[in-house]
Amino acid sequence: MIVLKKKRIRISKNSLIFIIVFVIVLIAYFGSSLSKVRNIDVKGVNDLGAQQVIDATKIDDNSTLLNILIHHKSISKKTERALPSIKSISFRTRNLRDLTIDVKEHPTLGFIYKNGEYYRIINGGQVIDKKMSSPIGNYPIYSNFGAKRLKKMSNIYAELPSNVKTNVSEIYNSPTKLNPYRIKIDMNDGNKVIADMRTVKSKLKYYPGMAAQMKKKGTIDLEIGAYSYPFKDKK
Incomplete structure (x- = not known):
């Protein structure tokens, strides 16, 4: 018959005192004002404001760090629901x-104008249901687009070369009987572009070179082929 002997765990007097003191200090810390948040620093925001993020988290100077760390998952979910542009x-x-x-944000792909208000568009063509009196940043405005075509056009914009994207001011859905895919684009440099949604991504990369060769501001037609002509002088 094998007899198992119980091992005795011995804790030295000094170790026991240290543990007791540590627990007392910990309890005192979390029970005092020292455990409350003093400063909040928001990193990674681009189009969102730091205060906007803080307000959405519901964290203030009465919040304790322990409570935030324990409930960080639920706080994150609530914040992402309040601000859908947060990834x-x-x-x-x-x-x-x-x-x-x-914070990591979904990239902003522009704004759509509806009923006198602007709404942010993020990746996948998702429209954030939050009214804005004016757009922010250097992003295009989409006009006359339905949901399906807006998603497609915003995804096309996302893949344009950066030197072209920064020059796009407004994109109009402008179909005709002959071409239901026609769009018009106002550029920040004063020129206008006529294009086809099916080919605009591949053709717009030539825009900077074509615009540089134009002696006057005008229209660059990329719908069929690629050519430009100046605006008519107003009499």
Whole structure:
């Protein structure tokens, strides 16, 4: 018969005192004002405002770091629901008093104008249901687009060369009987573009070179072929 002997776990007096003191300090810390958030730093925001993110998290100077760390997943989900343009959000602490909120945003692909208000468009053509009195940043305005075509056009815009994207001011859905895919584009440099949604991505890369050769502001027609002509002088 094998007899198993119980091992005795011995804790030294000094170790026991240290553990007790540590627990007391921990309880005192989380029970005092020192455990409350002192400063909040928001990292990674581009089109969103830092205060906008803080407001959505519901974190203020009465919030404790322990509560934030314990409930960080639910806080993240609530914030992402309040601000759909947020792709992900995480929290980390500094100095046991300060909080850093790291944010990753979905890229903004422009704005659509409806009923006197602007609405942000993010990847996949998703329209954020939050009214804005004016657009922000250097993004295009989409006009006269239905949901399906808006999704397609915004995805096309996302894949344009950066030197072309920054010059796009407004994109109009402008179909005709002969070409239901026709679009018109106002450029920030004063020129206008006529194009076909099916070929605009491949053809717009030639825009900078064509615009540089134009002696006057005018229209660059990329619908069939590629040529330009100046605006008619107003009499």
